[in-house]
Amino acid sequence: MLRLLALVLTFSSLSHAKPISAEAANAGAASNSASTQGQLATEGTTTYDGVELASIPAAPAVSEVIAAAISQAGWTIVVDSQNTATGNLGTNAIDGNTSTFWHSEYQPVLVPLPHNATIDMKTASLVGSITYLPRQDGQANGRIGEHIIQLSPDGVTYTTVAIGTWIDDATLKTTTFTPFTARYVRIQALSEAGNRGPWSSAAEINVYTAAGAAAPSPVGKGAWVLTVDFPLVPVSIAHEWSTGQILAWSSYTPSSFGGSPGTTTYTATYNPATQLVTQAIITNVDHDMFCEGLSLDFNGRIIATGGNTDAATSSYDPTANDWTAEANLNIPRGYQAQATTSNGNLFTIGASWSGGQGGKNGELYNPTANTWTELAGCPVAPMLTADAQGVYRADNHGWLFGWSSGYVFQGGPSKAMNWYLSTETGGQTGVGNRASDTDSMCGNAVMFDAVAGKILTVGGSPDYQDSNSTANAHIITIGTPPATPTVQTIGSMAYARAFANSVVLPDGTVLVVGGQISAVPFSDATSQYTPELFNPATNTFTQVAPISIPRNYHSVAILLFDGTVGNGGGGLCGTCATNHFDMQIWNPPYLYTTSGALATRPIINSISVASVANGGTFSITTNVACTAFSMIRMSSTTHTVNTDQRRIALTPTSTAGTTYTFTVPTDPGVALPGHWMVWALAGGVPSVSMQLQVT
Incomplete structure (x- = not known):
């Protein structure tokens, strides 16, 4: 049983990871992950983003993953159509043979999309995930793209537990969701992944028992209600103001980064209104936007700067649905923070991950003039951490807040705090340490009360990696710059976290979700599955409904337009076991009555x-x-x-x-x-x- 649970936890992250090549079950798979692994191997390095390649967990074999599934013995399946003439029957999807496959009918009648397959497992189980293996005969036709996954205890009432789009390759796809007691599993195929035709196919569909307990009552804890599958690891995510959609992207492949600066970024758009995920590959701006500085300007454009293509700047206008190349940075950067200032400009500082190490002083972008200006008075040195890897990590991911009169407050992750002036030639004023807190790399800082200038800071670790995180929490209150802020140490979180994310909610509470005790990139070890909700009225944290997917390095979280929260991503390490091609949506406690029913919402x-x-x-x-x-x-x-x-x-x-x-x-x-x-x-x-x- 322990072995089974370990496998479930491992393969829940394998949405598109290529299994061990010796496995004949995956012969013919032509995946982006495979080509990426080749690039990593030819770089002549033993590390990947500063992490030893040997320490990054590899994906288990397809056969090993399938062996951990609920037995298919006695199952039946009903499909909307099957190509009987060639023997591509629905039963092939549950026969335990990866060489056979179901295919929707195309002769003598071409049956159009959508297609569906409903499995009766005969007995109910607490289900936590399913895997879908596309056909393994070297052909691509019928790979499922857009899909809906529904579960039912009785075959009458079905609950949608996941939607989204799977990537167009032959690798095993895993969708993990909040545990649900079900006897019936239904997959609806809305599109063919490569848009090659109106058909669907499947070599194997497997179902897995949940590794944890059933979901708790949503009263006071909220509920994780839906998994959204992406055709990439969502490492960056942003609001589209004009469409109500969410834009996500990875790097120059859907599942990894690194190598020479690319000219491509894989993106995907989630539309909450239609519950569809669409994908696009951006090449017109010659910018691999992974590891970029990121913010929204005063017109709502997404401004991505530097990153893997270390000097580039690109903007996305959601009204035009178009990316545009903008002026290059003066100082090439990657892993910088970037903040909108009170006069509508964008301030950035730090970021030695790319573009050379050290000297990443502040500069300012004017979106109207499309110009970058170096700010001689904004040195990066005062905000460096004492990271064990030196400046390569020490100037990363600043906690920046645009404030009055063109000032920007830097509250971390260094324990040292500073005011930066973004006008004229710039200026810098040190304002002491964040109480007795340590350097808190990859912690969080959220301005939950802007009128009062209050910022919540939580977690992080003294060093970027191989470092134990803290559960520390503080309230910083900033006033008229460059005055020294006040820092209040409050009761700690229940769990230490690095690589977590925090989201402020409409009622002023703050969700802190994901992270791990020991900060190790590309690892899901020591993951924290229980999020916490900060209450500013009491300065305390309450534990809420647990997540079912680890969210660590390269994960994201964002408030959705309906007051729910999307929490996704993690990984982006090629053929590793920790890629998470999905996002889960959380209904906060305020959406439920005291009986656990959905509350009536004002309009x-x-x-x-x-x-x-x-x-x-x-x-x-x-x-x-x-x-x-x-x-x-x-x-x-x-x-x-x-x-x-x-x-x-x-x-x-x-x-x-x-x-x-x-x-x-x-x-x-x-x-x-x-x-x-x-x-x-x-x-x-x-x-x-x-x-x-x-x-």
């Missing part, structure tokens, strides 16, 4: 303006009386860093029935220019957001 019927200047007013009209309101800036995040997100609690200046009028903070350092989500709450339950641009 914002209208918002008076699409944009408003700092100090201006706007009104919203709701369907019921509401008691609390907030606005949260849309955001982008990669490598635990989200410098965009911040929350402003709104107090009505006037109320007429269910129409409420608000004044946006006058200081553009508090209400940064850009696109915001506006929320109304009734009895603690938030509405779906509406959008407002602060100009």
